[in-house]
Structure formats: C-alpha cells, structure tokens
Amino acid sequence: MENPPEKTPAAWEGTPSWLLTQTAHHAHRLVADGFSSVRARGYHYRLLATLEESGPASQAELGRRSGIHVSDMVATVNELSDRRLVERALDPSDRRRNIVSLTAAGRRQLRVLEERLARTQEELLAPLAPEERQVLTGLLARLLEHHDRRSGASGEARS
Amino acid sequence: MENPPEKTPAAWEGTPSWLLTQTAHHAHRLVADGFSSVRARGYHYRLLATLEESGPASQAELGRRSGIHVSDMVATVNELSDRRLVERALDPSDRRRNIVSLTAAGRRQLRVLEERLARTQEELLAPLAPEERQVLTGLLARLLEHHDRRSGASGEARS
DNA sequence: ACGAACCGTTGGTGACTCCAATGATTGTGC
C-alpha cells in the first residue's frame, strides 16, 4: 500500500475506560494463570475465602456475601464439592437450604490460592514504586466505592 | 439467623487486582450502556475507529490494528455491514481478501459513539479531581505498557 | 390454610477473548 507509514496510536487508547479495562484484563489473566495451575478459578477462591471469613452458610447467603450470583453458585459449589474442598449438607432446620462448609482440604487450597494471589499482585504492580501503588489503590478504591453505591450497592448483609 | 452480625469486609477486596477488575467492570458497564442505546458494542466502536484512523483494509489487517481477533472480526464486520455502517468488498488484486471500508453512515455512527464514550469517561471519573484523573491514567498507562510488552506485545504493524 | 417469600437448580443470554480446523487463494522455492 501507499499509506501505512502513519503510526496512528488509536483514538481510544488514551481513554481511562480503555486503560482500566485493558489493565484489568492483564490483571485478570495474571490471576487466572496463577489459579489455573492449581485447577482453580476466581469464583473458587472467592467462595473459599468467603467461607473462611464468615463461616458455613447457605448458598444464597454465600452468594450475597461473595457477590457471586446464586445460579453461578450452584456450579461453583458443585466443582468444589466434587473435589472435596467444600461440603454440601442439608440444613435440618430448613430443608430448603444446603449448608456449605469448608473442609480441611479446602482450607489448604485456600492457603495456596492466597499465596498465588499475593504473588500475582506483586507481578501486577511490578513497575510501580510502593508509594505509587498506594496512590493507585487509593484512587481505584474511591472510584469503586462511588460506583458501587450508585449501582447495585451490594455488600449489605446487615439488617 | 444467629450469626450474621459479623460484617467481614472480605480479604480480597483490598487487593489491587480486585480493585482493578471491579472498577473495570463498572467502566465496561458504563461504556456498554452508552453504546447499547445506539445498538452498538465495544467491538463496533473499535472497528469503526480503526477504519477511520488507518483507512480501509482487509479483515486480517484490521484485526491486527484493532486488536480484535480475526474470528471475531467476521461477526463484527457482519453486524456492521448488515446495518450499512461498513462495506465489505472483494479485493480485485487478491481474491482472498475482503476490503472493509467505512460508509458515510458508519462515520456518523462513529461520531455518536465517540460522544457517548466521552460522556462515559466523565461519569467514570466523576469522583476524582482533574489532577487525580491524570495521576490515575498515568499509573494505569505505565502498568498497561509494562504488561503489554511482556505478553502479546500487540500493536505492531510497522516493520 | 393460603399466599408470599425464599431456596436450590436448570438452562439460557451476553460480552469479550482466544484457539483449532477448513477451503480458497496467493506467493515461493526449486
């Protein structure tokens, strides 16, 4: 051709939304890669971590706590209970519910995932100085809180 | 129940990767919402913008320029050409290729999408002061560049 | 006891990304 020399950096590449989503894509890939080496994915970690933090609960309750949609919770619990990382037991006091709880193996798996996750954070923020990392997380946290409030506003378990 | 009072903020909620992906999720939703009101999605905008910036090209070439996977390019071009926003013509000099080009309607649509996108950026960054916005985009850009280099390293059409 | 609300489950949608395989076409090496 006769017009390719132009190295146009693409209009959208400077937009905050692009920077955010692309960086997040890298972050997600790093996390997923770290998890996949132990046959896990994001939902697995979130569920295990939620279970350890707030204890056994019904799937609906866990969904509220972890932000995982109830219908996705089914598959997640299935996958984890197939590998004996969580246990699904009937609630004798309410036969609608399954009470999901962490097994010893699940707790061990969680430790592994936490370690993987921590290493990923390092990798993700590698090019930034400690100070800059704080600035970044601070700004992101503010953005996140702002948008969480106006839409969804999840994370309310309190009565 | 009898044990919900604990308001555990969840371990992962402070991790940079969580903040990033969640904020990006909001960003993506805002952008998608803005686009969907004119029946468009991210790929449509990216393709239209790429076409305007670097001119008509084959689908493979457009894929390289826009970062859209070739197999997704097919569907994207289909959708846009169905609505006469782009044109798919056979390349007389190479019968393997389709030469995709922008129509007048496509250019108009691009103007609309750009306007939507710009408004979305405002919405996204609403809680941040102008100075903070610059800091954020700067940090994100550095992260993105870093990770773009080590993986993929796409965006190289020049020799 | 009846209806409302809740629970788990199934099955589907959508966006974005990526991969493998295929047939047609072009270019290259010999």
Added chain:
DNA sequence: GCACAATCATTGGAGTCACCAACGGTTCGT
C-alpha cells in the same frame, strides 16, 4: 511450472464472568 508454504475468511468451539427467567420444593406470615 508446480508443489509447498503462507495468508485470508469463515466456522465452530471454549472459557470466564455476570445476569435473568422459570421451576418445584419449602417455610413463614397472616
């Protein structure tokens, strides 16, 4: 010139994350 390699468009699939509608079973409020 011809066989082989490379390129192009296309199809079909996968995987992650998120969300929705509907179902039957269960419990709760009235």
